[in-house]
Amino acid sequence: MAKVRVHNLFVSSDGYAAGDYVTLEKPIGDAVALFSRFDGRVIHGVDTVVDPVTVDRAMFSMWGQGIGAEIMGRRKFGPQSGPWPDDGWQGWWGDEPPFLTPVFILTHYPRESIQFENGTSFHFVDAAPGQALSMAIQAADGLDVRIGGGPATVREFLEADLIDFLHVVIVPVVLGTGVRLWEGLSGAEQRFTVESIGSVSGLTHQLWNRKPRE
Amino acid sequence: MAKVRVHNLFVSSDGYAAGDYVTLEKPIGDAVALFSRFDGRVIHGVDTVVDPVTVDRAMFSMWGQGIGAEIMGRRKFGPQSGPWPDDGWQGWWGDEPPFLTPVFILTHYPRESIQFENGTSFHFVDAAPGQALSMAIQAADGLDVRIGGGPATVREFLEADLIDFLHVVIVPVVLGTGVRLWEGLSGAEQRFTVESIGSVSGLTHQLWNRKPRE
Numbered sequence: 261m262a263k264v265r266v267h268n269l270f271v272s273s274d275g276y277a278a279g280d281y282v283t284l285e286k287p288i289g290d291a292v293a294l295f296s297r298f299d300g301r302v303i304h305g306v307d308t309v310v311d312p313v314t315v316d317r318a319m320f321s322m323w324g325q326g327i328g329a330e331i332m333g334r335r336k337f338g339p340q341s342g343p344w345p346d347d348g349w350q351g352w353w354g355d356e357p358p359f360l361t362p363v364f365i366l367t368h369y370p371r372e373s374i375q376f377e378n379g380t381s382f383h384f385v386d387a388a389p390g391q392a393l394s395m396a397i398q399a400a401d402g403l404d405v406r407i408g409g410g411p412a413t414v415r416e417f418l419e420a421d422l423i424d425f426l427h428v429v430i431v432p433v434v435l436g437t438g439v440r441l442w443e444g445l446s447g448a449e450q451r452f453t454v455e456s457i458g459s460v461s462g463l464t465h466q467l468w469n470r471k472p473r474e
Numbered sequence: 475m476a477k478v479r480v481h482n483l484f485v486s487s488d489g490y491a492a493g494d495y496v497t498l499e500k501p502i503g504d505a506v507a508l509f510s511r512f513d514g515r516v517i518h519g520v521d522t523v524v525d526p527v528t529v530d531r532a533m534f535s536m537w538g539q540g541i542g543a544e545i546m547g548r549r550k551f552g553p554q555s556g557p558w559p560d561d562g563w564q565g566w567w568g569d570e571p572p573f574l575t576p577v578f579i580l581t582h583y584p585r586e587s588i589q590f591e592n593g594t595s596f597h598f599v600d601a602a603p604g605q606a607l608s609m610a611i612q613a614a615d616g617l618d619v620r621i622g623g624g625p626a627t628v629r630e631f632l633e634a635d636l637i638d639f640l641h642v643v644i645v646p647v648v649l650g651t652g653v654r655l656w657e658g659l660s661g662a663e664q665r666f667t668v669e670s671i672g673s674v675s676g677l678t679h680q681l682w683n684r685k686p687r688e
Contacts (some may be wrong), residue, residue, distance in 0.1 A: 261524075306616055311476075312683035313639050315671050318536055325535060326521015332524050404521055444606015457529050457671050469526035 262397045263404045263424040268303070269322040269441070270294045270429045276326050276387075276438030277411035278335075290382045293433040297463055303358060315459040322427065328400025330359055331392050333413035334367040337382070340372055364392050364401040366413065389420045410413065420446055426452070426468035476611045477618045477638040478541035478627055481537040482517070483655070484508045485645045488624035489623035490652030491644045492549075505645040507647040511677060517572060529673040536641065542614025544573055545606050548581040551596070558585050565596065573622075578606050582628065604633045632659055640666070 271277045274296055277292030284350065287405075297316070302309050303323040305318040334341075337351050351357055357380040357436075365384050374382040385392055396405040407417050417423050442448065485491045486508055493505030511530070516523050517537040525531075548555075549563050556577040565571055571594040579598050589597040599606055610619045621631050631637050642655075656662065673679065 265527075304537050305539035312667065313479075313536070313641075313681055313685075315669055315679070315681060318533055318681070321539060322520050322532055322535065323529070325519035325539075427527075453526060455529055455674055457673065459671065460669055465529070467527055467529060467532070469528075 262326045262328075262400055262402065264393065264407060264422055265327070265404050265410075265425040265427075266417075266423060267405045267427045268298065268320055268429060269409065269411070269414060270298065270431050271441050272431055272433050272435040272438070274434050274436065275440050276435040277414075278409075278439040279435070280283060281436075287337070290436050291435055291438050292433065294431050297431060297461060298429075300358070304360075304400065310359055313459070314461070316461050316463055316465075319427065319459075320427075323406075324360070326404050327361060328403025329361050329396040330363045330406045330408040331413070333410050333416075334361060334364055334365055335412070336408060336410045337365045337367075343369050345405045350374055357382075362396070363408070364396050364399075366392060366452075389417050389422055391424055393417075403460040404448040409455075411439045415441060415443065415445065421451065423468075424470045426466075428466040428468065430466065431465040432462050476542075476614055476616065476622060478607065478631070478636055478640040479618050479641075480543070480621045480623075480631075481641045482512065482534055482643060483623065483625070483628060483641065484512065484645050485625075485648050485655050486645055486649040488648050488650065489654050489656055490649040491628075491655040492623075492653040493649070493651070496571055499572065504556070505649055508529075508645050508649065511645060511675060512643075514572070518574075528675070529600050530675050530677055530679075533641065533643075533673075533679045537620075538574070538578055540618050541575060541620045541673075543575050543610040543684055544577045544618025544620045544622040545603075545610050545627070545660060546577060546622040546626050547630075548591050550622060550624050550625070551579045551581075559585050577622070578613075580606055581601075603631050603636055607631075607636055625653045627652070629655060629657065632662060633666065637682075638684045639668070642680040642682065644678040644680065646676050 264472060269277060280438045299317055302317045302320045306313050306317060309317055338349050355380050357376055360379040362383060363379045365385050366380055368386050370384045370386050384460055452470055455467045457465050483491060513531055516534045520527050520531060520535045522625050523531055550564050569591050571590055573595040576597060578597045579596055581598050584598045584600050586589045621628055666684055669681045671679050
């Protein structure tokens with residue numbers, strides 16, 4: 261049974277998981293401080309890290325393990341809104357997007373899929389969370405599905421109670437503005453068991469595991 | 475540059491990392507209490523775990539990441555000593571050893587290699603740690619080398635200062651007897667930086683990273 265997982269979701273001390281004002285020049289809006297501790301080199305495992313293996317990196321390295329497909333919101337793919345301009349945009353990641361699996365991008369404006377040589381492919385679907393998840397589970401072929409963000413997308417899947425595992429990383433910065441992860445989710449913690457650890461870097465890692473469904 | 479890594483090395487509160495009296499019936503001797511917390515299903519990544527993703531499991535899951543070869547002591551392979559009896563012994567693991575890579579077994583009694591369909595192969599070499607490591611690095615083909623234990627073997631590699639990374643798991647049990655990991659290694663901590671976390675299970679995870687060599 262495929263699990264639906266969220267990894268490396270950075271949240272500020274005041275609960276923001278992304279900045280406002282995403283533009284071409286500022287992929288994460290005003291929330292740069294939120295991601296300054298993240299070492300993206302470890303997403304496919306600790307082997308790609310030349311530097312010491314820290315607790316943070318060990319935790320980050322779960323990102324790619326056993327994942328067969330990702331679902332992301334349109335805002336993670338690009339800063340555009342409305343109908344797609346004819347600008348050749350293929351996402352923020354250049355010729356080698358790090359996903360290595362099919363990726364389903366939620367948008368009200370479907371367009372042609374994009375295929376990369378490294379196994380990543382982008383598919384644009386106008387679908388509700390449950391529908392998109394069915395597609396992703398099929399594409400994942402027995403592996404797990406990652407909900408890749410941004411936070412509004414994660415929140416939608418949490419609202420629909422479709423998340424089995426959520427790795428939240430609390431960053432000790434105060435943003436004051438941005439996209440709130442937990443908005444409208446009062447009491448969500450009752451559906452999960454939560455284990456937390458702090459690391460010497462100041463980050464707190466929370467592992468939210470969905471309680472067994474009745 | 476390949477790193478030399480040790481993962482999931484369980485040590486009791488009194489410093490023992492294996493039991494005495496290993497026999498066919500008791501692969502880990504008298505140290506059963508030491509391994510009772512270990513969930514071996516996660517060694518190839520958190521994806522193979524149906525149960526919740528705990529901090530312990532996240533840490534254990536580094537075991538197989540980016541590993542291209544293992545070196546183990548003879549005692550980890552089997553309970554025999556001296557010349558190999560003609561008993562068809564192929565290790566403790568049956569037809570599907572979990573290693574999935576070449577494994578070099580240190581023994582004064584070389585014998586023919588054993589190849590399994592899942593990618594695991596056992597090679598028996600009469601070699602000093604440095605020599606065995608050269609072979610393993612070549613076999614690993616750019617990936618890292620894991621020193622798989624037992625503790626006497628890890629200790630030999632620590633004495634020769636060949637370890638780059640060591641994940642020690644301190645288990646709150648008192649064994650009173652067994653194989654001491656740190657015997658003869660006074661001051662070894664000066665060569666490493668060490669980061670520790672405790673988890674709710676009572677385990678303590680220590681990440682020992684070799685300081686940059688001058």
